[in-house]
Amino acid sequence: MASKPTILIVEARFYDHIADHLLAGAKAALEAEGATFEVVTVPGALEIPAAIGFALSGADEGGADFDGFVALGCVIRGETFHFDIVAGESARALMMLSVDEGIALGNGILTVENEEQALVRADPARKDKGGEAAKAALAMIAIRDRFGG
Numbered sequence: 001m002a003s004k005p006t007i008l009i010v011e012a013r014f015y016d017h018i019a020d021h022l023l024a025g026a027k028a029a030l031e032a033e034g035a036t037f038e039v040v041t042v043p044g045a046l047e048i049p050a051a052i053g054f055a056l057s058g059a060d061e062g063g064a065d066f067d068g069f070v071a072l073g074c075v076i077r078g079e080t081f082h083f084d085i086v087a088g089e090s091a092r093a094l095m096m097l098s099v100d101e102g103i104a105l106g107n108g109i110l111t112v113e114n115e116e117q118a119l120v121r122a123d124p125a126r127k128d129k130g131g132e133a134a135k136a137a138l139a140m141i142a143i144r145d146r147f148g149g
């Protein structure tokens with residue numbers, strides 16, 4: 001792995017208090033591994049893939065080049081079909097980016113039925129899905145390095 005990888009965390013702040021937990025977990029996991037990071041905040045989970053795309057385009061033009069990406073967000077089911085759009089399309093676009101662009105990505109977008117499920121998963125002292133996504137990004141950087149990608 002790049003000795004000190006630089007990670008872009010893209011966080012959706014649709015639910016501020018849940019975003020705070022996810023971000024804390026991701027930061028702690030990256031700091032524990034000596035990785036450096038930048039954070040960019042977008043309105044909702046649907047904007048996360050485009051923000052990563054902007055960063056990739058910027059790197060092509062000489063801007064900051066990131067070794068990996070962490071997507072953080074929370075989608076809570078409401079009364080309509082909108083949940084399926086936000087949850088499904090954000091995951092689909094992230095998967096396309098990771099495969100088509102060869103990026104090392106950890107997906108920490110929660111897709112849950114209610115706030116309680118979200119809090120359990122976001123809390124760094126419980127399921128720590130933010131930290132888990134950060135560790136996944138670092139693992140994928142190492143695997144890409146191993147294959148010379």
Ligand SMILES: Nc1c(NC[C@H](O)[C@H](O)[C@H](O)CO)[nH]c(=O)[nH]c1=O
Pocket residue numbers: 012014043044045046047073074075076077082086
């Ligand atoms: N309902 C949730 C959303 N919806 C907003 C979209 O992500 C998007 O910002 C909007 O459609 C404008 O393009 N986003 C979440 O992150 N979580 C939700 O539960």
Ligand SMILES: CC(=O)[C@@H](O)COP(=O)(O)O
Pocket residue numbers: 075076077078079080081082083084086
């Ligand atoms: C992502 C969602 O499901 C939610 O925030 C939207 O709620 P609703 O379906 O009640 O409009």
